Amino acid sequence: MAPKHIAILGGGLTGLSSAFHLSRRFPSSTITIIEKSKTLGGWASNTERVQLPGGRGSVVLEGGPHTVRPASNSVLELVNLLGLSDAVIATPKTSPAAKNRFLHVPGTPGIYEIPRPSLSYLWAPLRFFITPGLSFELIRGWNRPKDVLDESLESFMTRRGHPVTARVLGSALVHGIYASDSRLLSVRAAFPKLWELEEKGNGRILWGLLTRSKKEKEAEKEKEEEDRKRYKLGNVLKLMDGVSVYSFRDGMGTLAEELTRSITKNPNIRVLSNTEITALRFDEENGFEIATQRTNPVHPSHIVSALPLPALNKIIPDTHPLPYLTTNPYNSVTAINIVFPTAKIYPRGFGYLVCRPEGDYAADDAGILGVTFDSESLSAQDNLAPGERITKVTVMLGGPHRAPDTALPVVLAHLQYHLNRRKPLPEPLVTRTWQQRNCIPTPLPGHLERMEKLKEALSGGGWDGRMEVIGAGVRGVSIGDCVESGKTVGMAW
Template sequence: MAPRHIAILGGGLTGLSSAFHLSRRFPSSTITIIEKQKRLGGWAANTERVQLPGGRGSVIIEGGPRTLRPSANSVLELIHLLGLSDSVVTTPKSSPAAKNRFLHVPGTPGIYKIPGVSLSYLWSELRFFITPGVSFEFVRGWNRPQGVLDESMESFMTRRGHPVTARVLGSAMVHGIYAADARLLSVRAAFPKLWELEEKGKGRILWGLLTRSKQEKEAEKQKEEEDRKRYEMGDVPKLVDGAAVYSFRDGMGTLAEALSRSVSKNPNIRILSGTEVSALQFDDENGFEITTDKTNPIQPSHVVSALSLPALNKIIPDAHPLPYLTTNPSSSVTAINLVFPTDKIYPPGFGYLVCRPEDDYAADDAGILGVTFDSTAHDALTPGGERVTKVTVMMGGPHRAPDTSLPVVLAHLQYHLNRRKPLPEPLAVRVWQHRNCIPTPLPGHLERMGKLREALSEGVWGGRLEVIGAGVRGVSVGDCVESGKMVGMEW
């Protein structure tokens, strides 16, 4: 029997995806989206077109995610169903943005190209950081302690490789994805493939990767093909075939805006934006009762929470607590968009990450996690014909108090890029503050989420409340959209 009334708490990308897919699965059900902010879409909607001075035209800047990977079938499905195919722009695998990624090591001016998965690391400028980890990984056998079911990313890389490799490469990778401390992040939750490769290679990750048989590769390919049948993607996969990443002509906000328009036009979906939920209680007759700061109590039969787990913890009844909602910390990130009046700022590439300083996160360090070279991935030629360069500086995370003032940021960029002369004055600057925007799953996260699901399926909850979002599974756009697609499968 279809749910009578579904309330969705949170109108970010996860909540919008939930409403979109639930309305297709249960076309007769009433759906109410309750969103604290006036604007739907959350972090993914932070796209702006900025007019540049002096008649230089305009550029798109992003305050949230910049690109998507073709492997996320759930996003390709939305592109097809929402009619966004003509908006897709791709970055081919042959482009500098796909081939060239860099790393800055604090204390050393300049950025260094990260070598690919080959022996090229032996003559890379980063070889002194990479070689110890690779060497120990090859000679060490199985060394996972008995009974260990999870560990931090840095602990894993140190155990399998070397502390220097773990600090430099491991921390940089975690900065780029989770804006977190690699010494805290669960390797199984964030990078499950590494855990699987270690088991397959009997300890040796590289051996597990290099010894994949033809049968295993064919089985993986067949599984991928079978999995794709669950999605209505039309010809969209052909659009991104051969692409390293892709986006939209008018920025990533295109996806969030299209989803917002789609659900807004659906007569069965009611949107309560600018409305905050203060309590989620049980109602013996109707199922649930939701109290907000703007409306009369809402009485749905089923609820989807796309809120952060700590936010959900604040509104559930004290008599019926749920486990592990406040276990994981979250990172706050400041994104700074800079548009320069020149095309000679950085080498061609995707951008660079910054690893953890050797003396740990200090109060007076730069606080920069990474910098994306936005103009390399997409043409930044303005209508007036003058070349400009866009970069985005990501700051914060484990750096507790980064100095985001423009002179300080420009000075650090100059040092990172090893420029003799100061950077030119930016034509445009946009600062985005994202508080507690990326959860950090701690070791044991997968087991804890399993116990949370068990608690939701039992007792008064009875499977009528589903908890989804970045705090439960992955933090990427694809993960969030996938969570929305899969919600309510048991209803």
């Protein structure tokens, strides 16, 4: 029997995706979205088009995710179902933005190109940081202790390779995806393929990767094709041929806007925005009671929580506790968009990440995690006057740097040092600062097992499978993870 009334707690991208897919699966059910902010979409809605001074035209500035990889079928499905194909802009795999990525090592001016597997590796400066890890990984056999069921990425890379490689490459990678500390992040939750390859290669990751048989590759391809049948992709796949990443002409906020527009047109969906939930109680007659600070209580039969796990922990009743909602820490991120009145000030590429300094996090590099070269990969978003040239970058700060220095002169000085420029950078035309508090969770080792126990608790103990907990704190932090969570929620109802 279809749920009578579904309440969705949280109107970010996960909550919107949940409402969209649940309304299609249960067209007769009432759905109520409750969101404490005035707008829906969460971090993905932080997009705006800004007019440049002097009649130079306009640019898109974003404080959230900039691009999506075409491997996410759930997002491609939304592009198809929402009719967004004409709004897509793509970065080809052949472009410098797809092929060239860089890394800054604190204490050394400039940025290093991350080498690809070719002869150029022999004279790449980063080889001094990479080679120790590769060398030890190739000669070491199985060395995972029997009692280790999970560990941090840094522990994993050090055990298999070398601590220098783990610090430089591992920390930079985690900065770019999770804005977190690689010494804390669960390798199995964040990078499960590494764990699988270690087992397949009897310890050696590279051996596990290189020894995949033709039959295994064909089986993987068949599985991907079979999985793709679950999605209504239309002709969108053709758009993704040869694409590295993609976005939309007016930014990633387009996805949140179109989802919101589709949802609000549905007469069975009610949206309570600017509404904070104060308590979640059990109601013997109706199922649940959700109290808010500005509306009458909501009485759903089923609930989808897309809230951060600590926020959910604050509202559940003491009589029906749920485990592990406060185990994982959350990180805050500051994004600063900067538009310069000049041609490109950086080498052609996607951008660069900053690795953890030796020792521990300090005030080094103003707390910068990485910089994206938006003019290189997303120039199609900008409507510039004829002959006008600009450079647009986004600087990401914070995460494990608990007190980043976001003052613009400080950020510009560090950016100049990173790019190894003798002269100061030109005065920006436009800047925009976005503060995202506690926006990205860090799944600690053991996360997968803890989430299984949380799922077990929700299946009984009075919850009886009528509430599902999803979102970045449970599954993954990418746009694809969030949208996929919304697509698959409530399958057992």
